[in-house]
Amino acid sequence: xxxxxFLKGERKKSASVAKERLQIIVAHQRGQRDQPDYMPMLxxxxxxxxxxxxxxDQDAINISLDRDDDCSVLELNVTLPRS
Amino acid sequence: xxxxxxxxxxxxxxxxxxxxxxxxxxxxxxxxxxVVIDFDVGLRNLDLIMGCERRVVYDLVxxxxxxxxxxxxxxxxxRVENLHILPASQTxxxxxxxxxGVEKILDALVEDFDYIVCDSPAGIERGAQLAMYFADEAxxxxxxxxxxxxDSDRILGLLSSKTRRAEQNRDPIKEHLLITRYNPSRVDGxxxxxxxxxxxxxxxxxxxxxxxxxxxxxxSNQGIPVTHDQKSDAGQAYTDTVSRLLGETVPLRFHEYxxxxxxxxxxxxxxx
Ligand SMILES: Nc1ncnc2c1ncn2[C@@H]1O[C@H](COP(=O)(O)OP(=O)(O)OP(=O)(O)O)[C@@H](O)[C@H]1O
Ligand SMILES: [Mg+2]
Numbered sequence: 172x173x174x175x176x177f178l179k180g181e182r183k184k185s186a187s188v189a190k191e192r193l194q195i196i197v198a199h200q201r202g203q204r205d206q207p208d209y210m211p212m213l214x215x216x217x218x219x220x221x222x223x224x225x226x227x228d229q230d231a232i233n234i235s236l237d238r239d240d241d242c243s244v245l246e247l248n249v250t251l252p253r254s
Numbered sequence: 255x256x257x258x259x260x261x262x263x264x265x266x267x268x269x270x271x272x273x274x275x276x277x278x279x280x281x282x283x284x285x286x287x288x289v290v291i292d293f294d295v296g297l298r299n300l301d302l303i304m305g306c307e308r309r310v311v312y313d314l315v316x317x318x319x320x321x322x323x324x325x326x327x328x329x330x331x332x333r334v335e336n337l338h339i340l341p342a343s344q345t346x347x348x349x350x351x352x353x354x355g356v357e358k359i360l361d362a363l364v365e366d367f368d369y370i371v372c373d374s375p376a377g378i379e380r381g382a383q384l385a386m387y388f389a390d391e392a393x394x395x396x397x398x399x400x401x402x403x404x405d406s407d408r409i410l411g412l413l414s415s416k417t418r419r420a421e422q423n424r425d426p427i428k429e430h431l432l433i434t435r436y437n438p439s440r441v442d443g444x445x446x447x448x449x450x451x452x453x454x455x456x457x458x459x460x461x462x463x464x465x466x467x468x469x470x471x472x473x474s475n476q477g478i479p480v481t482h483d484q485k486s487d488a489g490q491a492y493t494d495t496v497s498r499l500l501g502e503t504v505p506l507r508f509h510e511y512x513x514x515x516x517x518x519x520x521x522x523x524x525x526x
Contacts (some may be wrong), residue, residue, distance in 0.1 A: 184444030189400050190451045196400075197407045197455055204411045 206236050217247065225251055256367040258360060259499070260389040261432075262413075264405025266376030268397045269434040272470055273305040273492070275395065279479040280496030282337035286368040289328065291359075291384035292342035294375040295351050301341045304331065305477025315343040318355030324362050333482065338367075351384055360388050364395035371475065378408060388418050391428040391499075393461060397435045398447040405433075417433055430461035432495060437466045442511035449509055462495030464488050465508040 204211070214234045221227060231247040261274040271294075278290035285440035292300035295315065301307040312322035315338075324340075340359075343350070356491045363370055373387035386392060392413050396406040413427050414420055420427075427492050433452060440446035469486030473479060481496075483489040487508050494504045 186444050186447050186451070189447050190455070193400055193403050193447075193451075193455050196404050200404070200407055200411065204415070207435070 202235065205238075210234065210236065221249060227251065256364045256370045257391060258364070258370045258372065258389045258472055259391045259393060260372040260374055261393045261395060262374040262386055263376065263395040263402070264378055264382075264409040265397075265402045268395050268402050269464070269470075270395050271299045271303050271315045271373050271378070272474070273393065273395050273432060273434060273464070274371050275300060275479040276481045276489075276492040277496055277499070278318055278369070278371040279331075279334060279337060279481040280493055281369045281371070281499070282331070282334045283481065284496060284500065285336070286424055287361055287366070288369040288371065289338040289340060289367050290371040290373060291340040292373050293351070293381055294373065295342045295348050295381060296344070297375065298342040298344055300339065300373050301329075302477060304339050306331070306339055306341075307477070310341045313341045313343040314359070315350040317359055318350065318352060324359060333478070339379060348381060351381065353384060353387065356384050357388065362447060363457045378405075378412060382409075383412065385417055385418055386413060386427075389413075390419070391430065393430050393432050393499075394456075394458070395432050395434055396450075396452060396491070398433065398437075398441070398452060400447075403447070403452060403455060410456065410458065428498070429458045431456055431458045432462050432464065433460070434464040435466045436463055436509065438509060438511035460506075461498050462491060463506055463509050464491045464495070 208233045214232065217234065218227070218229070218232050221232065227249060235246050237244045237246065261270050261277065263270050266513065271292075274290055278288050278422075282288040290300065290304070291314065292298050293314075294300070298313070301310050309329050311436055312327035314327070316322040317324050317327045327340055329339045329341065331339060360370065372385045374390065375381040393490050394406050394409055395445070396402050410429060413429060417427055432451065433449060435455065436449070437446055441448045449460075449463060465487050467486060467488035469488045473483055480486065480489045480493045484493070491508050497504045
């Protein structure tokens, strides 16, 4: 087994895969951290409305709130399927 | 005025109770009047780790509901002077734990003690939120594992928003990272997240590193917090952690993989 690994070249160590995954997860979680409590609900309901018209997946919708000094911008990204 | 320290993690089974007991014991051994409170209503464990399960008469909920005074419910540790345990209730429903009730208890204890250590239940629900709500400092217990690190990050989010200090815009809770069940040999082999990676991802101050150790199970079997086992790696690592909590600078130990040499293989090595 060891020899096989050696011949195939260095296999990526599982710990470094773990680190890469965590960096993405944590960045995502921190993005959501400062958002108001209604955001998940808003996201769900928006998805429902969109689905009445277009068939999209759960993860096709991406919503975020960016706060500047004097105003907030609600950004909604929906990936529509090729028709 | 006592400092209130919550030991929390999000994920279950990572070593919160082990750490709360070991840290409280260490603080008391250093001469601080300390009480450790079990917030895990319905699933109390701390009494077993502290070895006082047969002396539990009243519990946290009894005190909140006025069935017992705080001094009746607190158990004096048999081994360490200045160390007290406030057990959680075993049977009652979780709603018995109220924010007002917890506040009243902590207010009463803060006058008398130097340190109040709160052992949080797992999860991010009410019990965990109540355990952290009044804290001044937090020890976030993390295992070198993806799910544990993710949950720790969620807990950090709660600490900075859903706590008294956050809500009153006071200085934020001081957050400390405690990595437990660390296995240097697996880290060396590339199959376990290493110390630096975890610190980089969570980006909070490292207060200690506890190796995966046989001494921990031995300690819990006996009901003697592992801090008392000063021959063991885990016991020494918790003592270091307590020193750092007290503001001292202590070098990190037990994080490097020691390849066993012939001599230590023959004689069994120094570490247990
Ligand atoms: N450093 C360690 N080395 C070996 N085993 C450990 C170590 N720390 C904790 N354990 C073991 O892990 C298990 C869980 O520990 P503990 O009860 O302290 O976790 P917990 O976070 O309080 O769990 P829960 O979320 O259920 O309250 C126990 O069996 C304990 O003995
Ligand atoms: Mg526990």
